[in-house]
Amino acid sequence: MDRHRLKRILADVKADEITLDQALEQLKSFPYEAIGFATLDHHRSIRQGFPEVIYCPGKTDTQVITLLQSMAEKECPTLATRVSSELSDKVKKEFPEGKYNALARTVVLRRDLIRKQAGKIAIVTAGTTDLPVAEEAKVTAELFGYSLTPYYDIGIAGLHRLLDQIEKIDKADVIIVIAGMEGALPGVVGGLVGKPVIAVPTSTGYGTAMNGLSPLLTMLNSCAAGLAVVNIDNGFGAASLAHRILSNQ
Amino acid sequence: MDRHRLKRILADVKADEITLDQALEQLKSFPYEAIGFATLDHHRSIRQGFPEVIYCPGKTDTQVITLLQSMAEKECPTLATRVSSELSDKVKKEFPEGKYNALARTVVLRRDLIRKQAGKIAIVTAGTTDLPVAEEAKVTAELFGYSLTPYYDIGIAGLHRLLDQIEKIDKADVIIVIAGMEGALPGVVGGLVGKPVIAVPTSTGYGTAMNGLSPLLTMLNSCAAGLAVVNIDNGFGAASLAHRILSNQ
Amino acid sequence: MDRHRLKRILADVKADEITLDQALEQLKSFPYEAIGFATLDHHRSIRQGFPEVIYCPGKTDTQVITLLQSMAEKECPTLATRVSSELSDKVKKEFPEGKYNALARTVVLRRDLIRKQAGKIAIVTAGTTDLPVAEEAKVTAELFGYSLTPYYDIGIAGLHRLLDQIEKIDKADVIIVIAGMEGALPGVVGGLVGKPVIAVPTSTGYGTAMNGLSPLLTMLNSCAAGLAVVNIDNGFGAASLAHRILSNQ
């Protein structure tokens, strides 16, 4: 029920076409979105030009392509994440103009519709194996319109590499720090700068890294107060959080 | 070595009191903070009037009181967290003018020195048992100078309680959402608003809540993209993260 | 906003005291429960005489007593669960007419207001140490108005004890089966009868019982298809689920 129908009920009451009780009855089953929609969904890209996102694992290739086709009609930038290389090939045939990032495992359609935003995001990684997650964060943040600077492969095993860059990193508005294995890098960065630090554990590493559980625990327990932690390998979530922070400034 | 000493070395070089090599030697062992201090510590309350924080568990009562006394001399607002009631009694004798919050288990000294900041923080809790963590976040955020609005006991078991308040909650700049047991509240809030949502799991609940592990996992896995998760019961960390976000706007 | 206020808006529209747009504006911020209340809360005891429940752990004694006092004014049966013996003593002073069950750690106020319901519930336990959970389920189910038959201490170590009673147990409409340690009893019962079996793991037992995790896993993995599992030690939840099943028949 939209604003239009709501108005008609009120007009009907006014015009005595329906009784008060009939109006009450209709309003009782008044669909939620009629009044709440704007509020509830203002965070959800209903405006033209804002990205839609499809998380691919668990969906069949056909489902993903159907979803992409329905997005294509809406004229909005669209992001698909965790795209397998098989799926990527199929999508490419359907959408040859899409942008493909093999490392990030992403597909972006209608990137031309993205509007630039003001905030600056630094993406810091500990090692080469964190790149896929970093690239997923990068693609996502670019889709939201932010400008990005990557600082890759400056983990704490060679602390000077980080210290050399920390002043530049601190110039960003939000810092995404991605690390696997011991996952100490976000805490070290968070101890050196006062900016919001978004910590992303990755599933890199030996046995007890436990598919990212070890760096996750490290980040949650960091003594650098106020780290924002997201789920393991969740580059998309990190960029989304950066967007929440930057879009409200 | 402070800026003063550094200048003297340079002056000595200039005045030929020391050779270039002697200067190099002195600079080689140049303590890190001499050059890095401003950068490294600008997030760390070196300006008069900024809070110092003491985490009490694992420290003896005597250690805590000694630390508080040394802070008292520095003329800065000071926060002690996780203060047991026994310790609280001892501190009260020493610092009768301190502010004590039994629920939050905090002591604040020199609250008069706090400077007001611009940002607004909403603190939302699912149930009554989340109050100690919420109060710790509240005391911490007040210490940083922010104005706060609490929305307590509006968990998802009675969804309308949340929906009634969501518009008001959405007026805050940062939203801290605290929940134990299933921990679904931050995800629901994060699905309704676009502001930064800081999710705090609490150790409330039956057996498999596992001292907060269950809500922690819920929050990390939320499909409301971009939740910022902090450690279990970490009200202090949540407020610190809010501060990182707000102080950089 | 209650039905009364909603009616007044409609009447105001009709009487031209407010314009359609003013009415729309008021309805837009119309509190959710005004329209949704009946639907959303019909499971929530808004009718006179239906129980309210207070889960005590994590609440201060004063909070619990305040809550009980506010319930007392509403003239409805009230249940407090996980009441420590200290709290129980305090409550007794305030509400001497309450019903106290030390084993179940419950307090019930205004039991006279309970209305009898049609369903029959069997409560089966494996051993003596499961009694507190069983009694919590029993007190809760009685509060909902159901008649109960307890079959205590008939675990599978002496299978004939169970087999002797199984025919009688099968006469109940819903069967709550409570077990710690290995937790196999619900699966055995579920293999013998076709009635809904609610499985409750308890935190009884040696080391690897892991505070109920072992029987919980057993129950979730039971090859007796269709067991309904609730949380560890959650007698209240089991009775609530029985109520969901029976109140919809």
Place this chain on the structure above:
Amino acid sequence: MDRHRLKRILADVKADEITLDQALEQLKSFPYEAIGFATLDHHRSIRQGFPEVIYCPGKTDTQVITLLQSMAEKECPTLATRVSSELSDKVKKEFPEGKYNALARTVVLRRDLIRKQAGKIAIVTAGTTDLPVAEEAKVTAELFGYSLTPYYDIGIAGLHRLLDQIEKIDKADVIIVIAGMEGALPGVVGGLVGKPVIAVPTSTGYGTAMNGLSPLLTMLNSCAAGLAVVNIDNGFGAASLAHRILSNQ
């Protein structure tokens, strides 16, 4: 020993062909099922037309086909679950008239023999990736004879989608709610309706979803009292529980 043999013993006693003690001796080793069969197995589909179920993983393809062939002779509807696509192809050759659901990974033979039952079941899913589990539940419930309404892809990230449908969902007799990742949907539904809600965690999601452990914990710890939880991905178990509830009304 069947009823026939039992009768003969009694007749022999009566006819003095055996002494009382001889009869006692024979009865002592009286096989359990002779007397207990009807009782013990009345839940087990011994009546013509009731389904038999084969869980395929861990069985060789040959074992599964042999089992299906023996069922085919019994003239009863038969369900095979978790059928791999390889196995599915082999079964299709043997039973071309069977009904195959690739998403649900099920095969149903002799669906024509199913008898319609009275109960209505709603199946609610949070996202597209929960479909295989939902379809397994759907196929199973249809096999038990119930009519079903699917409400797919209405997770809490877009709460209004759920709220729009909740009234219709509440018209079902039993509600199966399936969710992965954070797994909060069953708790939200359970907070909105009073019907029996069967919560099924799925193994969808990022790192710490831990193959379904995260939503499982969420569901067990839900503050919506009285959720019935089944094992991870256990669509079959959920439908079986629905059958236990509905067949006893």
Place this chain on the structure above:
Amino acid sequence: MDRHRLKRILADVKADEITLDQALEQLKSFPYEAIGFATLDHHRSIRQGFPEVIYCPGKTDTQVITLLQSMAEKECPTLATRVSSELSDKVKKEFPEGKYNALARTVVLRRDLIRKQAGKIAIVTAGTTDLPVAEEAKVTAELFGYSLTPYYDIGIAGLHRLLDQIEKIDKADVIIVIAGMEGALPGVVGGLVGKPVIAVPTSTGYGTAMNGLSPLLTMLNSCAAGLAVVNIDNGFGAASLAHRILSNQ
């Protein structure tokens, strides 16, 4: 229904007091134990003089004493395990003639009724902290009538202590080996002797001993093939298993 009642049914059939069909009907609800008792319970101490066992945790002091009193009337040896010192004091007042072992936390009543058995059991411990579990095993095994030799405090940190004794240990029929921390002792013993080795992990040790989980895993994974593992701290279970092995030789 006892043997007596069963005989009467047969007699009634014979005397034509009831028809065959009436007899069949009565036999159909024939309680299980009537025919199955001897079989099902022959392992369960129905013979005069065999021990009864009460596991105390989770039982109230009153429950334990009531159970002990009912045992006292049956004239059989009785063992209570995990008796707290408070409970022990209460029991002592009631049963001053009982045997109390503070280390094992056991009470034994009517030890005079124990019958000596043939088997020899060696109890080996790694360290002093394993003594309570060892003593529980010892008291239990003595109750079953076996003769015991303790080999305490010969863990693998000083391997020669074990090697000195291994030949004597190997003379026992069953060897119970108790160890906490790393839990390697049972595997070493099992590698040196061919006798049945019952491995008991204890909850001794530093952080990652995890209340016995670490030695439990060690024992389950021992490359000394054929260790029999029981639950953490389960001295009673180890002795019971020894009894199962020895009583069947």
Place this chain on the structure above:
Amino acid sequence: MDRHRLKRILADVKADEITLDQALEQLKSFPYEAIGFATLDHHRSIRQGFPEVIYCPGKTDTQVITLLQSMAEKECPTLATRVSSELSDKVKKEFPEGKYNALARTVVLRRDLIRKQAGKIAIVTAGTTDLPVAEEAKVTAELFGYSLTPYYDIGIAGLHRLLDQIEKIDKADVIIVIAGMEGALPGVVGGLVGKPVIAVPTSTGYGTAMNGLSPLLTMLNSCAAGLAVVNIDNGFGAASLAHRILSNQ
């Protein structure tokens, strides 16, 4: 150093060819096995005709075949476990006369050399998916020379199937009970019979079966006192334990 060399040292002392101190020095570095070998290894198949065992995973195919060839020269029965089908094919070419069990994933060479032993072992399984583990236990036990009776697929979901067979099962000297999923079968059997029951958890089942952890915990926590538990899927270990028990009677 063998017995021979030891004797020569003593002879040399006697003959004054070496001094007492020289003898002492030689004895100090006296290799352990010289004196200890018989004792230490009497459990280890040094006698002609006793089986050797090779656990294949983690070994290259070449390593396994080399080991088998060296065994072949020793003229003793040899068992290889966890043989992949690829490895099996390679071994078959080398040892066409070997006995291959595809379900058990075993190869046995020189089965003709096995000596019959007295003990009887029953192998009980809950379901079809437990067969590979059961067959591994069966092959191993046959290799040790024992006669076996399998009771397959009599899990507790249809309790009467077990009860029908329990008397026969109880005639064995040792009972191996194998179950996955909930793993309750060994506890039920252990509650019905007094014989040694060896419980083997299998990695069968849905999500929270956790690759056998769930039935493992069930078996460790069984209230049927005195179950002997072995590692997950460890059919070989179960048979080895049976051998320890039976070979010492």
Place this chain on the structure above:
Amino acid sequence: MDRHRLKRILADVKADEITLDQALEQLKSFPYEAIGFATLDHHRSIRQGFPEVIYCPGKTDTQVITLLQSMAEKECPTLATRVSSELSDKVKKEFPEGKYNALARTVVLRRDLIRKQAGKIAIVTAGTTDLPVAEEAKVTAELFGYSLTPYYDIGIAGLHRLLDQIEKIDKADVIIVIAGMEGALPGVVGGLVGKPVIAVPTSTGYGTAMNGLSPLLTMLNSCAAGLAVVNIDNGFGAASLAHRILSNQ
């Protein structure tokens, strides 16, 4: 059997008091330590003046005091660890001349007998709450005779504190680094210096620190290659490892 007895056997052989075969027989049951003692135990403080250690938890107060008394007779330095304050008071009465460290929870007897060793050990801690573990390491290392330098409270939250000291720390031969919460300090130190770094996780911290599991995982997964990790809170073990390293140089 000591060296003395061994010599007598040889002498008896020589003197023809026993035959070669009798000697062989005696040697076969020759206790292990007789020949192996020097080898096996050279690491075990058999020389006068070397420390004995008693780990107190799990031992009764009486057991500890008895052990201390037997040590006192041996005239060697003795260390008791994890001494509760109650036990400490009792020990003090018995051994007033002992050295008590309340923070480390240690008692040292006969410290005067310690011999100085050459190596230098640095003990680095992240925070104040790591002090008890650091002090246990310190007391232990001093007992072994090493000279120590403590660097307390220089965790990575204020990185410059560490960097200021790192050159001095690097002058030690072995570095023990102790940290709780996130546990990143040892990895940072290990990345800055090439000396052996012994990493000790402590059980300090919030919820997911999980009693030290989080820093333990961090240290095991450190990308600073070659950290030596010991158990949680195991200050004694860290110092023992330092001793192993230093005593072999």
Place this chain on the structure above:
Amino acid sequence: MDRHRLKRILADVKADEITLDQALEQLKSFPYEAIGFATLDHHRSIRQGFPEVIYCPGKTDTQVITLLQSMAEKECPTLATRVSSELSDKVKKEFPEGKYNALARTVVLRRDLIRKQAGKIAIVTAGTTDLPVAEEAKVTAELFGYSLTPYYDIGIAGLHRLLDQIEKIDKADVIIVIAGMEGALPGVVGGLVGKPVIAVPTSTGYGTAMNGLSPLLTMLNSCAAGLAVVNIDNGFGAASLAHRILSNQ
């Protein structure tokens, strides 16, 4: 900024080409490594001839080859670990003169540049399946220049095999002990010798070995005080730790 640039700043100050304040400003952004490089990195192979290491998992084949090529230009020995056989083939084409160890999954380039070091390392394994980890340790240790002795397949199931070799093992300066399954071997070795023992758990074994978690816990909890534990399967880390110990002697 190198020493050269630093000197020029000082010279410029002296020559009045820049003011003191300008010099200060330049020094403030003075890159860290300029002063700290020698200290911070002296452990990091900056000297010609010292190895570089590449951990391959998570890197694309192209990334690894590019890294190897850039190393090749530096004229230093280079080690790549965890090289898949596919990658190995590609690398071989590019660097035919490299040394390939299929078991260790390593590639070494420019082994001719390795300088011999003084220390001796023993590598001890429990079983054949530990070989890949042992070989990785061996290749790494050889790269560091140490001489090695392997003692393979001497696990505690046949204790005499270990005892026969222990004296020779004890002649090494550092002992690396590698074991899966129960992981008891390092503790036994550590109880027999006083040398530094580096314990490496491997991911070998049945179900509850849990991919190496079980031996890891065993080693952390060993009662042989002072074991140095590294991560699961971390042969490289073990050799690196050996290098830390030996290079500082």
